[in-house]
Amino acid sequence: MSSAIAVGATIPSVKVKENSPAEAAPLSLTGKNLIVGVPGAFTGVCHAQIPGFIKNYDNFKAKGxxxxxxxxxxxxxxxxxxxxxxxxxxxxxxxxxDDKAEFTKALGLDMDATNVLGGPRSQRFVIVTDGDKVSKLIVEPDFHEYTVTSADQVLTQL
Incomplete structure (x- = not known):
């Protein structure tokens, strides 16, 4: 685990994948954005956390x-x-x-989850960006929970 990215830092231009395993590109960040990092798809806590961001999409849009x-x-x-x-x-x-954890490692928000998830994974976090600059970083103290990184909590901080 390296040092976490700081407020004011630039989001690393690391290639990630969205629609196809053969197509990789850095995130395109214009305006204010949220990057929500989770340890793993379909895992219990992550599967409970992310619906809040889907449900509150319009509320996040209203906050810019x-x-x-x-x-x-x-x-x-x-x-x-x-x-x-x-x-x-x-x-x-x-x-x-982030199939090889390269983006997560470049953010300094990786963790060793070998015992639970078989290898390196992401810590649970939310980054608010202004363009490609970090304007807020919220890291969940215990990745088994989503207290400070719930959609409702993040909305109150925008």
Whole structure:
């Protein structure tokens, strides 16, 4: 685990995947955005946390958020299936595969989850960006919970 990215720092230009395992590109960050990092798709706590961001999408838009990105250390097949499972009718929330944990490691928000999830994973966090600059960083103290990183809590801080 390296040092976590700081407020004011630039989001690393690391390639991630969204729609296909063959197509990788850095996140396109214009305006205010949320990057929600979770340890793994379909895991119990993550599966409970992310519906709040889907349900509150319009509330986040009303607070000036341009895009919501949910990142997980999973492959693009898994993140696409997870999005379809959580939002069968579709959602503008974007699900991002960080399949090699390169983006998470570049943020300094990785952790060793070998005993639980088989390898390196993301800590549970929310980054608010202004363009490609970090304007707020919220890291969950215990990745088994989502208290400070719940959609409702994040909304109160915007």
């Amino acid at each position: 958020i341009n895009e919501i990105f949910v990142t997980a250390v999973n492959d693009a097949f898994v993140t696409k299936a997870w999005k379809a499972d959580l939002a069968p009718g579709g959602t503008p929330v974007r699900f991002i595969a």
